Amino acid sequence: MSAEAGASDLVKVVALLGAAVVAVPIFRRLGLGSVLGYLAAGLVIGPFGLGWFSDPQSILHVAELGVVMFLFVIGLEMRPSHLWSLRRQIFGLGALQIGLCTLALTGVGLAFGYPLPVSFIGAMGFVLTSTAVVMQLLSERGDVALPQGQKVVSILLFEDLLIVPLLVLVAFMSPQVVQPEEGSRWMAIGIGVASLAGLIAAGIWLLNPLFRILAAAKAREVMTAAALLVVLGAALLMQLGGLSMAMGAFLAGVLLSESTFRHQIEADIEPFRGILLGLFFLGVGMALDLGVVGRNWPLIVSAVLAMMLVKALCIYAVARFTRSPHAEALDRAVLMAQGGEFAFVLFAAAAGAGIIDATVNANLTAIVVLSMALTPLFVLLFRRFSPVAKQSMEGIEEAKGLTGSVLIIGFGRFGQVMSQSLLARDVDVTIIDTDIEMIRSAEEFGFKIYYGDGTRLDVLRACGAQTAQAIAICVDNRGAANRMVELVKHEFPQAQVLVRSYDREHSLALISAGVDFQIRETFESAVEFGKAALVSVGVSEEDAETIAGEIRRRDAERFELEMAGGSVMAGAAMIYGKRPAKPTPTPLTKPKREARALNEEAAEIIGEEEEEE
Template identity: 80%
Template sequence: MATEVVSSDLIKVVALLGAAVVVVPVFRRLGLGSVLGYLAAGLIIGPFGFGWFSDPQSILHVAELGVVMFLFVIGLEMQPSHLWSLRRQIFGLGTLQILACTIALTGVGLAFGFSLAVSFIGAAGFVLTSTAIVMQLLGERGDIALPRGQKIVSILLFEDLLIVPLLALVAFMSPVVPDHADGSRWLSVGIGVASLAGLIAAGIWLLNPLFRILAAAKAREVMTAAALLVVLGSALLMQVGGLSMAMGAFLAGVLLSESTFRHQIEADIEPFRGILLGLFFLSVGMSLDLSVVAGNWKLILSGVLAMMAAKAACIYVVARMTRSTHVDALDRAILMAQGGEFAFVLFSAAAAARVIDARVNANLTAIVVLSMVLTPLFVILLKRLSPKRQESFEGIEKADGLSGSVLIIGFGRFGQVMSQSLLARDVDVTIIDTDIEMIRSAEEFGFKIYYGDGTRLDVLHSSGADKARAIAVCIDDRVAANRIVELAKAEFPQARLLVRSYDREHSLQLINAGVDYQIRETFESAVNFGAAALVELGVSEDDAARIATEIRRRDAERFELEMAGGGLAAGAGMMHTNTGPRVAPKPTPFTTPRREGQALSEETAEVIRSPDLDNRAG
């Protein structure tokens, strides 16, 4: 019998893992995202699919630890000073959005004919956005650290805090009067405050000493166990205090955010977080009761669409009122238009307190689950219906009537470093680029970048190319760079032309086109990197410098031979003048002159003399 039970449990574990492994990659391959894949996998193997699982709620309770761990990892990235800087977004923007959404969603419930109490409970549950789904989608896009992502995270944190007063409000709305009500409510508040204070105290005075002791023991598995203990212990403490487990884990992460062990802790938690979060999405998919949806499909379908539309509209209006761009406001509205996992807790508490009945609880739960399922689909639709060319230009100035001694085209990593020398000498520069996000980010650091496509002649004129003494092409697109070179040589002969080269072949093309200076984008840094590696291995700086100089000389010689032979490969750092190409001066940290009588070893010389393995490398 025991063997049968074990085998049955093992089959369920294999079924969960197998469904995820098979379905999720297919959905990602189709461009539908991993969240939707997990939800679909859960629906397939759940009680309303193949029926392999009959009690998805039990799995959901365990899988909620994935959300807990997710917020712990987010907390590790939120230092207290950074969290304090977000206080206006958390309490200001969060309050405004929640109030607006609650009023609108309550109105939707009343319009469907529900009582005020039922409408309010439904609205309060639906206003609590799914932290798991939104954070997963933001993480897949890499938007969590961006300003728009930080605003969404701030609102989610405030919503997690909101579950506590909402549960207290449900208790007050209950028609059932509990025994010793006066004392029990104040006692619950006291326990919650004590739990919060205890967690903060432990985080300040206990966690760092604990990890220092464990690190000294040099037991990796104990460090992993300690990381899990911190996450689960903080969640349990908050749960005992009647607060949100996820909020407890988040606070623990914040308290450890400035610890020297935070990267190690994050690495230890990450595998568990990913697995449990996937399990959470699987269990949500299993929880979609198709029989309830089929029996009340008109109410549920119209309800989920009306609730999502009302919530999205409120979020968009609030975002625009707080000066977000149209694109960011629309993105936030679609991402946060669903109900969340805390709605299940609120609806269950309301049903236990007899504020709503079992039928209403089932319908509201189905609406929330369906909204969570639809959100990834709506995000995909938004992405496909919003072409990149429709990106918002609010706050972005286009190049028009500009002038400067130097026109810099492209302000990526290469252009940013290159511009520092000019700005250090107060050279009047004009900078254009086509990356909207980069332009906005650069403005935060004091750079004035104009929007402009350097491959267009009218944009070059508007950017002051006809008055510039030099044009620096710093983009990483060789086709676009060649087009700019062609236009500049024909239309702006007064300007010296300096171009970033992609590889040796591109270098030759640029010199044949008549540029004044070109440099291969990785050659010089790679030479210096190799010299530094030699020094770290014990080679003297003199020898490292000689080897670097010899590599540059041999590269220049090969380049001249290739030019003379009409080859298709080219070197780096060549300056083209009226008298022909010559090697441009190369700054290097290894400037010790070569001493007389010292020669390179024969092995080193042989390596340097050997032909390139790939003339296009670099």
């Protein structure tokens, strides 16, 4: 009997994997995206399709771990300093969007004839955007690290925080009398706060020492087990405290974001995250009750369209009010115009509290699931037919399985000029960039540029960074350059690292990070420009060259003095996000005096040369 049960369970696992393997490539080939493929596969094999599965909620419960791991990986990219810099977007932009959407969607519920408590619960369930759907779509587009992507992530984080007070609010709205043995609501809040404090304390004082000990053991499988333990342990602690599992995993990721082991942890978690997130979308597809939709299709279809439209309009209005461009506001409105997975938790709590009945719960659940299923399709249609959002990848080859002696990241004006020396000597060069129009333009002149984001470790590996002799970072974004330097120095120590610097402060940061060569993007051109200006007013070529050489020498000396004066520690803070030790006044004041003296001496030399002329 047990053998038959085991075989039955194995058949279900095979059916899930088979449905994903068949559906996802087909949908991606059709340009519909992997999320829609998972949802369609779940609908086909679920209880309302072929009937291979009868309990989609149990699959959803397990598959929520995919969302949990997704938030953990996002947390690894969010250093506390970066998260603090997003505080206005998280609590300002997030609160503004959620407040406006709640009012408008509650009005939609009232317009459909539902009483105020039911309308409010339905509105809040729809306000909580699907983290899984949005983050997957952002990830596929490579927009997570971009400014517009960071705004969306900030709003999603605020919504994850909101589920806790919403559940408390549901308990206060309940018409049912609370029994004394159920305990105080304030005690539940206290337990939640204590769980949060415990997780932060463990992250600060336990996680880094734990991974340091495990790394010394040199057992890769133990590191993987430890990474899973951290994610699941943080999620469990938050769940026991009545909080969001995803928020617990996100906090654990943030606490490990400055660890030297974070890249290894991310690589260990990635396969589990992808499989479980796919399983989550399969579960959502199974949960779409076609029977409920069939019996109440006029109400459900009209409610889905009305709520998605109203939410999109509110998101667009907030985006434009906060001075986002028209194209970005439209894209965000279409991307976030759906309900999310936390709505299922909220509706279940409201049903248990007696605020909504079983029929309303089924209808609201169907509305949210249908909105999640429609979002990838609407995003696809919007990006295909909207002139402001359309950016075809046709003819653009992504970086994959490449090799080369030199990897050049960024092919703007700086990268184009520096690459000419290498190409003149037939050096085997790999070039990547994220500007699609620039890639197309470069191909017209015979350059082969691949599409790839140099801030992603998987892309760097796909470009052959592990075998490259040199990696030239030529991007014009200081933050992106710092991120690339950190990845390359940690993961590819065999390569010489050459970096385009933004200014003197950035150059000091790069030197402190251990790059092999850096140059300020405007320094040499400005020196040459100044030399030409001298010649134009009658100074001889020889004297102009002498003065230019003197300026270079003085700049190098000032550079060394600033490094000796503690600027290296400040530079390390720029790239690695660590707080530099406070330098003593003595080594700071002396270099400043010497630098001032050098400047005065240089001015005197130039003045003497003018007198001799």
